[in-house]
Amino acid sequence: MNKNQQPKKEALYHKLLERQEEAKVIRKIVGIVALVLVLLIGGTALGGYFYVKSALKPVDPKDNKPVKVEIPIGSGVTSIGNILEESGIIKNSLVFKYFVKFNNESGFQAGAYDLTPSMTLNEIVTSLKSGKVMKDAEFTITVPEGYQLNQIADEIAKETPFKSKDIMEKLNNKEYLEQLSKKYPKLITKDLINNKKIKYPLEGYLYPATYPFYEKEPSLEEILDGMISQTNDVLAQFNASMMEKEMDSHKLLTFASLVEEEATKKADRGRIASVFYNRLEKEMPLQTDPTVLYALGKHKSRTVYDDLDVESPYNTYKVKGLPPGPIANAGITSIKAVLEPDHSEYLYFLASKDGTVHYSETLEEHNKKKAKYITNEKE
Structure with a gap:
């Protein structure tokens, strides 16, 4: 090795040592930063855990003053x-x-x-x-399951100074509907308000329950808003199920209203829902009588063949798929039945006079049961 190469070699060696030292320092810094981040994240998560745990406990376990x-x-x-x-x-x-x-x-x-x-x-x-409250309600309004909007208006009119006609006008007032849309944008949508095929925009949106009122004369808006708010709260708990079924609130309420109207006290709503799902899958018309009666605006125990000819988007004998909107309000049992239907191969069902619902997989089987349970009963 010549004398000129010796200094160069030493210089390279010193640079190598310097780089190694720099690398050690960098690794230490990175390690410290990483440790700090872990501690911060862990501390934040741990702090959040204890905060939520604390928030779930009573404000003061010893304070029983009302x-x-x-x-x-x-x-x-x-x-x-x-x-x-x-x-x-x-x-x-x-x-x-x-x-x-x-x-x-x-x-x-x-x-x-x-x-x-x-x-x-x-x-x-x-x-x-x-509803364990300090004082008794001034009055209550009970909205039964399966009630239509005009029937609910009658129930409100019985307990308040408002007339059924004025209540129905309010329920169909465009300005009022716009107010509701701003307050409940996911429930009362613009499509709902502007759909001309829908008979009454708020049909099916006044939840069936008993509503206590603590003022002697609440406004009509207060009365209606409580019922709509209840629908909003009930449906909120099913958001995940609706997303899974690719179903919005309107479709769910529409479907559930058919189950509600077809069900009897002895009916299995989950099985009725399965029949509707099976028919929809096979692109068969639903052919459910309550939609025909809704189109006619009548309440009858049985439909006749002439009724089936009514021209209406609600007539599921003529129009395939679900009707444009609910035909009544639906209770929690019918809503759950739509979201969690039974698994069956049934395509038909009918209810006998005692309320028992009979199911069939074929039209031939259905007609036999119809002759046995419906025709014979008439005779």
Whole structure:
């Protein structure tokens, strides 16, 4: 090795040592940064866990002093949570909202409640659902399952100064519908309001339940909003199921209304829903009599052949698929039946006079049962 190469070799060696030292430093920095990030993320997650865990507990287990809490008519879960937090009954409204959602709770009732900071979330939810309030309601309005809009208007008119005609006008008022669309954009959609095939836009949207009212003369909007808000809250718990079935609120309420109207006390709604699904899959008309009666605007125990000729988008003997909208309101049992139908091969069903529903896979079998259970009964 000559003398000129020696210094170069030493210089390269020193540079190599320097790079190794730099690499060590960089690795240390990266390690420290990574450790800090892990600690931060872990700390945040751990902090969040303990925060939520704390928020699920009573505000003060030792404080049993009642607090007057007013839940207005039409209040949704979010607004109820805010009221409870502001009243010092719960720690966090957002945690309350997700507690309600994950437990599929619904059916909260308006009213003036006596609640305490020592109550658990389960106790609060139970109280709000059972309607255990400080004072008795001035009056109640009961909306039965399977009722149509004009029937509900009659029930409201019985308990209030409002006339059925005025109530129906309100329910079909374009300006009022637009207000509802802003308040419940996923439920009362623009397509619903503007669909000219739909007889009444809010048909099927007033949930069947008993509604207590604590004012002597609430406004008509307050009365109706409570019923629509209840529908919104009930359907919210089925969002995942609706997405799975590629079904929006309107389609679900429409389908459920057919099941509701066809079902008897002895009927298995899940099986009735399966018949409709099977017919839709085979592109067969649903041929359900209640849609014909809805098109005619009549209430009859039986349809006759002349009825089946009515020209209407609701006539499922002439138009394939679901009708353009609900033909009545539907209860929770019918809604669940549509989302969780039975698995069957049935394509036909009929109800005998005693309410028993008989199912068939073929038209021949159906006609035999029709002769046995329907024709013989008439004779």
